[in-house]
Amino acid sequence: MIRYTLAMLAPLAALAQLAVRGDLVHTMAGPPIRNGVVLIRDGKIERVGPAAQVALPTGYSTLNAAVVTPGLIDAHTVAGFTGYLNQPHDQEQLDRTTAIQPELRAVDGYNPREHLVEFLRDLGMTTLHTGHGPGALISGQTMIVKTAARGTGQGVLVPEAMIAVTLGDGAKAEPGKSPGTRAKAVALLRAELVKAQEYVRDTRKDKERNLRLEALGRVIAREKPLLVTAHRAHDIITAIRIAREFNIRIVLDGAAEVHQVLDAVKASGFPVIVHPTMQRTSGEAENLSRETAAMLAKVGIPFAMQSGFESYVPKTRVVLFEAGVAAANGLGSEPALRALTIGAARMLGIDARVGTLEPGKDADLALFDGDPLEYTSHVTGVVIDGEVVSRRSM
Amino acid sequence: MLMWKFVLPLLAAAGCLAQDRPIAFTGARLIPVSGPEIANGTVVVEGGKITAAGATPAVRIPANAERRDVSGKVILPGLVDTHSHIGGVDGGDSSASIHPDARALDSINVRDTRFKKALSGGITTVNIMPGSGLLNSGQTLYVKLRDGKVIDDLMIRDASGNIAGGMKMANGTNPRGAPPRPGTRAKAAALVREQLIKAREYKDKAARAEADKKPPRDLRMEGLVDVLDGKRTVHFHTHRHDDILTALRIQKEFGFKMVLQHVSDGWAVASEIAAAKVPCSIILLDSPGGKIEAKDVQWATGAVLDRAGVLVGFHTDDGVTDSRLFLRSAALAVRAGMPRERAIHGLTMAGAIMLELDRRVGSLEPGKDADLVILSGDPLSVYTHVLETWVEGKKVFDRADPKDKLHQTGGWGAGSGDSAVHVDEDSEGQ
Structure with a gap:
């Protein structure tokens, strides 16, 4: 079976020799390249450099853009689980029958053809860390998947990434x-x-x-981290207390009041996936700050950005936009792009595959007609594993 | 008593200081909305009004004016939000579906920090409305975000002292439910028409009756008579293309003034809306979906409606979107093809026209209220911050003041005092 499938796929991949030229290419592995070219062969990045130094081999199709970045990474979403119609039949992010369910696998709930996955993909997001949402003490597992995936198992980078825990009011x-x-x-x-x-x-x-217990055993063995959603300062401290007690790894998520406990978080060494910059300032997130990402960067706490979970309208946020507002509120553009690419890739442990434009990495690219973070710029193309998956101007 | 005697003259004096001496904002890029942008412009305000706005060399600055150098900055008219729920506003309750007697003004908490947040987003005029869970949830209130302690300080009154406001109506799924709410769209329309017909008869009866034989006062009928008389514009919450057409049909039958609100499928029925000459106040959301009626919402709606000749404005529907991000609505509309100057018009003048306040607000023109926003850069750029907001010649937001900045960026203590965030469109209504 497998042999047959691979043979079928091979001719498709062979078509995907592609050269992407950008007025500005943000490789995120060094300074941006003016008039740069990215050569792509068989789904992987073959070569990156200034157009003057990279000869275009024959048989490559070409794409042009003002700005090219690595495919963007949403470090925490529930896209593919919480569907856009918001009806019982398309809501898979939370089972509330019992408080503790670390055994719920993400791969069994993810819908790769969900409309919002395509929507995010066409806006430049090529990799999602998605899965069970906040709202129960332990709601289930998360996964890391490419947004071009269509079938079961296809495009899955990490089938079991983390186990989602909520502290505070959301755990009740x-x-x-x-x-x-x-x-x-x-x-x-x-x-x-x-x-x-x-x-x-x-x-x-x-x-x-x-x-x-098998699932939590992998947490005890430090193979998998807990993804702990906690907004109040004292709940963040609780998460760190538990991590120390059991010598486990955690990733702090949301963390609206992290600006009150920066020293403790820094000392813990745990990274933060900061709440969407434009998240509503209600409930436990009432004291969130648009400058939190900037504060985390300043003190050297590893962080990434997320679209988070939305229960109503809009059904998903767009991490690209959240990063733009963070950039404008003290973070700056380059660090914001970094958080959307290599920063998220490192935190998620997928930086050998994605996050920069370097030879050997997956050919995941986002193309723009201007500053990627500007409201009025457009995403003009998206490439995943060397395949042009969108040419819409979004 | 002694205290009051002492305080009042002081307050009066402070008021005079802010109002009496003219202020000249010099050297800014002006976006007057009423005309083309001016690269180096000056605005003079006095007595709460704009007295001059134009190219710096052409503006005569009074000798006694306080000069404020704002070169490198951008000045826009104060933004007009045509649909918001700040202040924990409510309206009618579950006892009926139609509440033209319920007044938003009796429910608004002006100490809600979301008033400050709205100012930090450059908003100076707001239509505060009850929600969409009922066919008619009551009377809306148009306010200026003056630095007030009670709602009366914020109200907008006409020359005869009447309080400005509209009437909130809704169709589609939100107002549906168990009786007395309607179970179907046809039933919803029938209930609304029935009440409007009653109001027409009430009005006629009152007009015919001798002075001493007037029918007993009926507050619900009085509210609807205001609608029939054109004294209250109907703000009609509607999403789906067929619901939009139903709102237009009812409006045509009774001839009231109307603004379509949300208009998610407006792109699909743009020519019908244009033919009816009804303006649209739209909302730009980060993604489609979240409720079935919003599954086809798109950023291009503003561009499509504008192209069809419809007057297009924007709203926050705060807390559906955050008042601090109101400028972003126009930017996303431009991203999807709306011309830049039409989008900025949509944040200012279009809203003023929809609220019939265009003689007072919406542009930088002599004689208008001195409501202005000073920006650090282009209004449609993500990197731009609102630096100052002025209402009627008084500075009501200053990013340089840490207390004000806290409202703009958030942080410890920013949340206290918020009313529970009201999301207009209750998900039960799906």
Whole structure:
């Protein structure tokens, strides 16, 4: 079967010899190149350099743009899980039947043909870290996927990326159900991690399989991090406390009040996927700041940007736009582009594949007719694995 | 008593200081909206009004004027938001579907920090409306974002002292539900027509009756008579193409003034809207979907409607979008093909016309209220910040003041005082 499939795909890939020329090419692996060229062969980047130094081989089709960047990475979204119609049949990001479900796999819920995945792709996003959303103590797993994926398993970079945890009000179950308080939620989380520690320690060959503890066991073994959504300063500190207690890796997510605990977060060494810059300032996010990304950059806390979760309209945010507003609020353009590309790739552990324009990396590119972060610029083309997946002007 | 006697003269004096001495803003790039941009312009304000606006060499600055050098900056007229829910506004309740008696003005908390946030986005005039969960959720209120402590300080009154405002109506899925809400679109239209016909009869009866035999006052009917008399513009929440046409049909039958609000499918029925000569106040969202009626919403709606000859303005629907990002609405419309000057017109003059306040606000012209926004750069650039906002000659937002900047960028303490964010379109209504 596999042999047959590969043979079918090979001729398609062979067509994808492509040269992309840009007035400005942001490789994100060095200073931007004026009048640069990116050569693409068999889905991978072959060569990058100034047009004067890179001869165009015969048989390559060409694309031109004012600005070329690596394909953009949304470091946290629920696209492909929370569908754009917002009806029960297209909502897969949260099962609320019970508070703790680390065994829920992202690959079993992701809809690669969801309209909003295509929408984000045509706006330059080529890689998404997506999966189970916030809103339960442990809602399930996340995955990393290319936005060109169409079939099961196709385009999946990391099938199990992180396990999504929510602290604070979002962890509370409906009235009358547990957890009903912060302290109880944390007690339940710790109890589950203790069980996972014991499960990992149990080396009997005939031990019963437990999907839930297998998943958390990979957290205990430091193979996978917890993605901890927490907005209030004290909930961020709680997340760090738990990570230390169990010697696990976490990624802080949302973190609206992180500006109040920068020292503690910096000392912890944990990275932050900062809330969408334009997120609504309500509830636990009431004190969010548009300057948070700039503050994280200034003190040297690794961070990335996200489109987050929207329950209503708009059904998704666009991480490119969130980065633009962060750039305008102290971060600056180059660091914002960095956060959208190599910064996110490093945080997600996929920087060997994506995040820069360098030979050997996946040929994922976004093309623009002006400053990528400007409201009035357009995305004019998107390339994923060497294939032109969009030529719309968006 | 002693306290008051002491404080009042002081306040009066402060008021005089701000108003009496003319202020000249010099050297800015002016976007007057009423005419072409001026690369090096000056605006003079006095007594809360604009007294001059034009190219710097052509503007005579009064000798006693306070001069403010704003070279390198951009001045726009204060922005007009034609649809917002700041102040925790509410309207009618679940006891009925039609509440022309419910007044937004009786529900607004002017200490809601979202008033400050709106100013930090350059907004100076707002139509504050009740929500769309009812066919008619009540009377809207047009306000100026003056530095006030009670709602009366913010109201806009005409020469005879009448309070300016419109009437909120809605169709489509949001107002649907269990009785007394309608279950279908046809039922929704029937309920609305029935009430408007009653109001017409109430009005006729009152006109015919002898002075001592007037029918007993009916506040609900009075609200609808205001609509029939053209004293209240109907702000009609509508998304789907057929719902837009239904709103136009009812408007034609009763002849009231109307602004279509949201108009998500407006691109599909642009020629019908243009033929009806009804203006559209649209919202630009980051993505389509979130509710079925918004599945086809697109950034190009402004461009399509404008091209068809429709008067197009924008709104925040705050908290659906954030008042601080109002300029962004125009920028996204331009991204999708709306001409730049039409989009800026949509943020200012178009809204003023829709609220029938265009003789007072919407452009930088002598005689108009001195409502202006000073920007750090081009209004459509993501990198631009609102530096100052002025209402009627008084500075009401200053980015250089840390207290004001907190409202603009957020941070510790920025959230306290917000009313719970009201999302206009309750998801139950789907």
